[in-house]
Amino acid sequence: MTVKKAQPYINGEWISQERETISIRSPYSGEVIGEQVLATTSDVENALASAYAAKKEIAKIPAYERAKILKRAAALLEQEKERFAQLISLELGKPLKNTLDEVSRSIETLELSGEEAKRLMGETLPGDASERGTKAIAATFRVPVGVVAAVTPFNAPLNLVCHKVGPAFAAGNSVILKPAPQTALIATELLRLLLEAGLPESAVNVVLGGVEIGQQIVKDDRINVISFTGGVVAARNICELANMKKVLLELGGNAATIVHEDADLKRAATMCARTGFSNSGQSCISVQRIYVHQAVVPAFTERLKEEVLKLKIGDPLLPDTDVGTLVDTSAAKRIMEWINESVNLGATLICGGKQHGATVEPTILLNPPKNSKVVCQEVFGPIVSIIPYESIEEAIEETNDSSFGLQAGLFTNQMDLAYKVAHSLEVGGVVINGTSNFRLDHWPYGGVKNSGIGREGPRYAIEDMTETKMIVLQLPINE
Incomplete structure (x- = not known):
């Protein structure tokens, strides 16, 4: 196997000489698949200076040209779909069927960003709504x-970079990107593709490294907006360092899906199995807490178990694999600790609960106590918990009893009940007759409480990556 190299890209140059390097290993096989070149503090300073110096140049690029570049990038990614999908699977352990979907979504995200580049619209505001403004008119x-700082996670390493770089460039900004250390290869390959599509060399700087590198970026006054996807602890640290900057945070969740007594149990069980364990549950909106009406708990539990046992665990590069690995063995070890804790506290293990290297078998827990980590914290792993409820008011209350509020799902055939629940849940999005784990890339995506600030989706991200400028014309006063 050819060893690939992930490198910082600073001021139009790939950096590799006289830098510390670390090996990149496949979480499935353990073999070395690449090498990551780590940026120094001097590299980060050069990247910041480059991004700041380029911002006026990038802003002058006409909207139609920015749109063309992004759409060319989407077309190139379509041609390279298989290669990019395989690289994500190799680097992350995410099954190929999921990574092919991620590449398709990334293509769509770049296309959407290109379209939105042409929609940076304002409005005219007559002044005569005020007595003092009868001879004035304004336009926005x-x-x-x-400069936008984009800090991205490992779980969707291609699409979430596209969700930050695409809208930022569409809006006319320069970008400094810090991808997750676990998935630096795919970020490097995406930048090569963007440059091939015509992205100006000065439009994006990429730095590779750990927490210290990120902190150096977010506290720098040359940054105007920080767009971060990750965990709450890191987000709080960013907010403390950011000072007077706009901060966009797409954080985690312990997503709930409610299965009411009138629900189509087969549909609900099938969808919970499919969306609770894709990418080994490493998604902010992955199904985690399943609140099931007590009248249908036995039937739903049996159906869910049947569906979960059908999932194929194995090599993420094989086309029929449903569940690959977690990002590394440390993550798998943590998941096992959480499973064991819940069982010790009284939960019933329905299936799964075994570790094989970086893989944990899809696990169903029945009725874990609400103070167990699998209920009250973000699992980010292949565990779902079935929790019985008596009334829909109880299900709403338990769903809302969380420090998170990203998305939720609801299965019911009662329209009035669906309306009631959807308006009562304290989350950024509610999916009716679907699970929490459903997102389209042109929709506004984000949460409340500890699930974040702001919304993703090119149209909505661009709103936060631009400022409103007003120009006022005062007309002569007639004598």
């Missing part, structure tokens, strides 16, 4: 903020 314009 969306203008770039300047």
Whole structure:
């Protein structure tokens, strides 16, 4: 196997000389698949200086040209779909069927960003709504903020970079990107593709490294907007360091899906199995807490177990694999500790609960106590918990009894009940007759409480990556 190299890209140059390197290993096989070149503090300073110096140049690129570049990138990614999907599977352990879907979504995200580049619209505002403004008129314009810092996670390493770089460039900003250390190869390959599509060399700087590198970026005053996807602890640290900057946070969740007594149990069980364990549950909106009406708990539990046992565990590069690995063995070890804790506290293990290297078998827990980590914290792993409830009010209350509020699902055939629940849940999105784990890339995506600030989706991200400028014309006063 050819060893690939992930490198920082700073001021139009790939950096590799006289830098510390670390090996990149497949979480499934353990073999070395690449090498990551780590940026120094001097590299980060050069990247910040480059991004800041380029912001006026990037802002001057006409919207139609920015749109063309992003759409060319989408077309190139379509041609390279298989290669990119295989690289994600190799680097992350995410099954190929999931990574092919991620590449398709990334293509769509780049296309959407290109379309939105042409929609940076303002409005005209007559002054005569005020007595003092009878001889004035104003117009508003969306203008770039300047420099966007994009800090991305490992779980969707291609699409979430596209969700930050695409809208930022569409809006006319320069970008400094810090991808997750676990998935630096795919970020490097995406940048090569963007450059091939015509992205100006000065439009994006990429730095590779750990927490210290990220902290150096977010506290720098040359950054105008920080767009971060990750965990709450890191987000709080970013907010403390950011000072007077706009901060966009897409954080985690312990997503709930409610299965009411009138629900189609086969549909609910099938969808919970499919969306609770894709990417080994490493998704912010992965099904985690399943609140099931007590009248149908036995039937639903049996159906869910049947569906989960059908999932094929194995090599993420094989086309029929449903469940690959977690990001590394440390993550798998943590998941096992959480499973064991819940069982010790009284939960019933329905299936799964075994570790094989970086893989944990899809696990169903029945009735874990609400103070167990699998209920009250973000699992980010292949565990779902079935929790009985008596009334829909109880299900709403338990769903809302969380520090998170990203998305939720609801299965019911009662329209009035669906309306009631959807408006009562304290989350950013509710999926009716679907699970929490459903997202389209042109929709506004984000949460409340500890699940974040702001919304993703090119149209909505661009709103936060631009400023409103007003230009006022005062007309002569007639004598």
